[in-house]
Amino acid sequence: MKFSYYPGCTLKTKAQELEKFALNSAAALGVELEEQKEWQCCGAVYPLAEDEIGTKLSSVRALAEAAQKNEKLITLCAACHHVIKRVNEDMKTKDDVKNKVNNYLQLAQDYQGEAEVIHYLEMLRDEIGFDKLAEKVTNPLTNRKIGAYYGCLLLRPAETMNFDDPENPSIIEEFIKALGATPVKYPYRTECCGGYLSLDNKELAQEMTDNIMKSALKNEVEELVTACPLCKYNLENKNGKIAISYFTELLAEALGVKE
Amino acid sequence: MQRIGVFVCWCGTNIAGTVDIDQVKQAAEKIPGVVNVQDYQYMCSEVGQNLIKNAIKEQKLDRVVIASCSPRMHEATFRKAAKSAGLNPYLVEIANIREQCSWVHKNKEEATEKAIALVRAAVAKATLNTELVPGEIGVEPRALEIGGGIAGIQTALDIAEAGYKVDIIEKTPSIGGKMAQIDKTFPTLDCSACILTPKMVDASTHPNINLYTYSEVEAVQGYVGNFEVTIRQKARSVNADKCTGCGICTDKCPSKKAESEFDEGLRKRGAIYIPFPQAVPNVPVIDREECLKFKTGKCGLCERVCPSGAIEFNQEDTLVTQKYGAIVVATGYDLINLDKFGEYPYTEHPDVITSLEFERLTSAAGPTAGKFLRPSNGNKPKKVVFVQCVGSRDKSSRGKTYCSKICCMYTAKHAMLIKEKYPEIEVYVFYIDVRTPGKNFDEFQRRAVEEYGVNYIKGMVGKVFPEGDKLQVHGVDALSSETLIIDADMVVLAAATKAKDDAQELGRKLSISTDANNFFTEAHPKLRPVETHSAGIYLAGACQGPKDIPETVAQSSAAAAKAIGLLNKGKLVNNPCVSQVDEQICSGCLACTKMCPYEAISSQVIEVKEQGKIVKKTVAHVNEALCQGCGGCTVTCRAGALDLKGFMNRQILAEVDAICL
Numbered sequence A: 001m002k003f004s005y006y007p008g009c010t011l012k013t014k015a016q017e018l019e020k021f022a023l024n025s026a027a028a029l030g031v032e033l034e035e036q037k038e039w040q041c042c043g044a045v046y047p048l049a050e051d052e053i054g055t056k057l058s059s060v061r062a063l064a065e066a067a068q069k070n071e072k073l074i075t076l077c078a079a080c081h082h083v084i085k086r087v088n089e090d091m092k093t094k095d096d097v098k099n100k101v102n103n104y105l106q107l108a109q110d111y112q113g114e115a116e117v118i119h120y121l122e123m124l125r126d127e128i129g130f131d132k133l134a135e136k137v138t139n140p141l142t143n144r145k146i147g148a149y150y151g152c153l154l155l156r157p158a159e160t161m162n163f164d165d166p167e168n169p170s171i172i173e174e175f176i177k178a179l180g181a182t183p184v185k186y187p188y189r190t191e192c193c194g195g196y197l198s199l200d201n202k203e204l205a206q207e208m209t210d211n212i213m214k215s216a217l218k219n220e221v222e223e224l225v226t227a228c229p230l231c232k233y234n235l236e237n238k239n240g241k242i243a244i245s246y247f248t249e250l251l252a253e254a255l256g257v258k259e
Numbered sequence B: 001m002q003r004i005g006v007f008v009c010w011c012g013t014n015i016a017g018t019v020d021i022d023q024v025k026q027a028a029e030k031i032p033g034v035v036n037v038q039d040y041q042y043m044c045s046e047v048g049q050n051l052i053k054n055a056i057k058e059q060k061l062d063r064v065v066i067a068s069c070s071p072r073m074h075e076a077t078f079r080k081a082a083k084s085a086g087l088n089p090y091l092v093e094i095a096n097i098r099e100q101c102s103w104v105h106k107n108k109e110e111a112t113e114k115a116i117a118l119v120r121a122a123v124a125k126a127t128l129n130t131e132l133v134p135g136e137i138g139v140e141p142r143a144l145e146i147g148g149g150i151a152g153i154q155t156a157l158d159i160a161e162a163g164y165k166v167d168i169i170e171k172t173p174s175i176g177g178k179m180a181q182i183d184k185t186f187p188t189l190d191c192s193a194c195i196l197t198p199k200m201v202d203a204s205t206h207p208n209i210n211l212y213t214y215s216e217v218e219a220v221q222g223y224v225g226n227f228e229v230t231i232r233q234k235a236r237s238v239n240a241d242k243c244t245g246c247g248i249c250t251d252k253c254p255s256k257k258a259e260s261e262f263d264e265g266l267r268k269r270g271a272i273y274i275p276f277p278q279a280v281p282n283v284p285v286i287d288r289e290e291c292l293k294f295k296t297g298k299c300g301l302c303e304r305v306c307p308s309g310a311i312e313f314n315q316e317d318t319l320v321t322q323k324y325g326a327i328v329v330a331t332g333y334d335l336i337n338l339d340k341f342g343e344y345p346y347t348e349h350p351d352v353i354t355s356l357e358f359e360r361l362t363s364a365a366g367p368t369a370g371k372f373l374r375p376s377n378g379n380k381p382k383k384v385v386f387v388q389c390v391g392s393r394d395k396s397s398r399g400k401t402y403c404s405k406i407c408c409m410y411t412a413k414h415a416m417l418i419k420e421k422y423p424e425i426e427v428y429v430f431y432i433d434v435r436t437p438g439k440n441f442d443e444f445q446r447r448a449v450e451e452y453g454v455n456y457i458k459g460m461v462g463k464v465f466p467e468g469d470k471l472q473v474h475g476v477d478a479l480s481s482e483t484l485i486i487d488a489d490m491v492v493l494a495a496a497t498k499a500k501d502d503a504q505e506l507g508r509k510l511s512i513s514t515d516a517n518n519f520f521t522e523a524h525p526k527l528r529p530v531e532t533h534s535a536g537i538y539l540a541g542a543c544q545g546p547k548d549i550p551e552t553v554a555q556s557s558a559a560a561a562k563a564i565g566l567l568n569k570g571k572l573v574n575n576p577c578v579s580q581v582d583e584q585i586c587s588g589c590l591a592c593t594k595m596c597p598y599e600a601i602s603s604q605v606i607e608v609k610e611q612g613k614i615v616k617k618t619v620a621h622v623n624e625a626l627c628q629g630c631g632g633c634t635v636t637c638r639a640g641a642l643d644l645k646g647f648m649n650r651q652i653l654a655e656v657d658a659i660c661l
């Protein structure tokens, strides 16, 4: 199984473990992730302005390269996935954006949304299959009560992201189960962590993460996992009663490739 | 030479404003065969019609062309006028110079030119018109009711009272529909069973009504007045003639795992069961998926305990075919599935219920004997939150764009029912708008607020979080922009109504259409609300769109009146513009039989003389009673052997020639 792989800036700086464990695990699973040669920052935030074209170009470059190789594009960072997936949707459905982007880029061949971008978790679920993954686990995480924290970026807007039910998702719980641990569903697992509010309204962000932590604690979650660097930052900045790690770390541990 | 009269209508300024009537008249006068041309402001008026009648008599006209509005509007009027003047009505031809000309053009010169062309075409066709005489078909004096909810019951009773036989086909083991599940009914709060049960009994005992419960429509053939319907009676596994309804079998059945449909899954039922105590007929049915005898071959306890030997494990579905003059569709509605509404943990938490489950929980005959208790722990709730518009007025893919219409009223009802029994329970209702038009409806809802102190909050609920043994409801009060958090014990969801899942399938069997939301489509949204586009098939109740009981019953009686009107005619005049076969040309390929959507063409063997010898030959044969005159076969026929009376190929070509040459 071979995929084009888009890392994104955060994975090379603050979220290095997210990538390290992902790559180790992929190797253990026999999945080849070929990092794109000239990837650029995805823009970090999906531009909502209809006429904003410049900030969409780097996503399209990544997508077009994968399309040209006829490979699916894998992402890891929830924010990058969100931006690239939504830009791809624009390229499929908005003629205006499509024309302008192609005019800018002057690619050998116009890009019209042909590539498919999938998140690493989707790769595990849909390409490998959680049942197959469970068979590859060498170090099952038995007796560990783990809660999933989803955040917003992977789930919404639901029609575009098409990742899971935005109100009642199950992909990370299924993932946790495949690794031999016990997933714990707690009510606040899809509530917003505050996102970038932690920069300019610390108090409010604190309140939001407190609610999530309280809900997890009340439901006897022992550890939390997430796929989003910003969520992890916000959640671990706080009282720290429950440790939060990247889902890939858990994966590497279960596959016995966590050094 | 023929004597053709041309009559040009002004339609006030509708036509005369854009078309120069004088020029049209002058042009018409020059057409060979036209001997009389007149105009009038409103040709459809009595004066206008008399003008035509007199001209036919005085000028001895043998063809009439009327340049006016669409034939759909007044062709029948003018044909009638011609007939009363002694002219065969099919010798009248309409040139549509309103809808197809004056209304769609602005330039008077061009519109006039087009009107003249249309008149010329109509005259060319009229020249070739022949006298046609409609035949008669009988009407089977029996009606079919599909669906046995309140709509079906009411329609059947009305038709039966008028003296005609009616059969009701009901899919489930008992008639009654959703109304049987409801506890009390708005706007009067009278008990639903008290007003419904007598009607159910009336329906089952009326000499003119015959019930097919646990049955479905298998196939429908025929046409208005003469439908032929095949009914599948599913195997009940109980002989209804022998059963006395004593109920021993249902008590003794050891398999009690199935969820009661009637109690919305809040109670278990046996594999052999009567859906509810007042069920009609009071005959149990065996659910073969649940029954141990069917699953494992063992058990058979019901058979042993039945005092009248009514259990028949080897019963099979039976098919019955019956003729009907009219059909009324009354298949009702359902509530949407709430799987996709994860923000209200309906699928996960027993204390989050739907409004229909609420009805069962407050009903004295329900699983809690009318005590309103939390399904999770059997305790009395302290705070109850109602959420309206769950999936109604929702443009996203999981919801319905329309207003479900009944929820504002039944939620007000529910709130009052709680307050009536337990004034200490706090009740909240989240709403987008309160929509309560209807006689005594708004007063009813206001009573909930003003007399019973129900807290109405304009706004939506964002999410319900199960917290300990509470349901934390996060909502917003849109009037104060405040975020609200309510620690509720129960949440009741007013799930959107939806059409039955099998509506389209049934629609196809009946050749009636469904709208974008799968509700059956009426023939005209204002003027023909209970008719469908298929003659002789009518609609009643919520299968046509969300409706409360008063509206359902009104529509049911309207549908009954239409059906009675049809049955009462005894005979119908059929359209003489049907297809005919030229047997000399027909090659017997029978391509037309495959094309015909009404199964009106069959094959027959005839004897013809060929080179002095009599030989047998297969040809197509049109059943004139079935033919609807669509003309599909005439263009399918390679040899050109089929022609539509009144619209013969040469008539159409004459029209084309008149316009183009």
Ligand SMILES: Cc1cc2nc3c(=O)[nH]c(=O)nc-3n(C[C@H](O)[C@H](O)[C@H](O)COP(=O)(O)OP(=O)(O)OC[C@H]3O[C@@H](n4cnc5c(N)ncnc54)[C@H](O)[C@@H]3O)c2cc1C
Binding pocket: B146, B147, B148, B149, B150, B151, B152, B169, B170, B171, B172, B174, B175, B176, B177, B178, B179, B182, B184, B185, B186, B187, B215, B216, B217, B330, B331, B332, B333, B334, B335, B355, B356, B359, B406, B410, B413, B500, B502, B506, B540, B541, B542, B543, B547, B548, B549, B550, B552
């Ligand atoms: C929670 C709730 C509370 C309500 N409270 C009130 C109230 O207080 N007052 C009020 O006026 N209205 C109330 N209503 C509305 C009321 O339920 C409807 O107006 C009424 O049931 C419509 O009757 P119907 O016969 O058209 O449809 P239904 O009641 O749905 O009956 C249709 C029948 O047709 C049968 N059927 C369906 N498909 C087929 C098929 N293919 N072949 C054969 N049979 C078929 C069904 O099994 C059913 O028996 C309430 C509705 C809800 C959901």
